[in-house]
Amino acid sequence: DIQMTQSPSSLSASVGDRVTIICRASLSISNYLNWYQQKSGKAPELLISAASSLQSGVPSRFSGSGSETVFTLSISSLQPEDFATYYCQQSYSTPWTFGQGTKVEV
């Protein structure tokens, strides 16, 4: 199975900060990498697919980059509604696997 490792596990930030989350795959997954946002008590929501393709309706302050084994999710200017947990997920091969999550806190 492909292992996905996120760093950091949690971070503290303020409104307006730029935030970057890193996701590493245990082997090369090309650009088969997706990012989700999950707020407390809610289902995850897809933010970005194929490493950098923003889903419809997702604010442009979110961006994704990377390929092969190292990927990043960036939030250019953190907004109050962005405080949540973020997960990366590889769609390169089954079983499709997630990272352990990064909690973005105030």
Next chain:
Amino acid sequence: QVQLVESGGGVVQPGRPLRLSCAASGFTFSDYGLHWVRQAPGKGPEWVAVISYDGSRKYYADSVKGRFTISRDNSNNTLNLQMDSLRAEDTAVYYCAKDPRRYCISSSCMGGYFEDWGQGTLVTV
């Protein structure tokens, strides 16, 4: 818009069965593969199973293979998960989720990610 509504969760004793359902609307149900994804308390999500658009192919995570069965009813826009021989480690919120690609049978054709999610149903073993 896409709506996925899970039901059937609850408290069950170890070794007993439980059947989850997911009612879908807002898209052409019979065109898309559908997944079950679960999330144990305080943990990240875990993909559980997927079924092809026509129900002909099914894929499972090793952790549930031989115990869980995914199925679909394209005439009633319903996805199911039959869970047998439940274990304490199966305790989780179970979500149904839609694959982004149409008309895929093999897992290599499927998008393998989760474009839309239901609200989830809690299973406690």
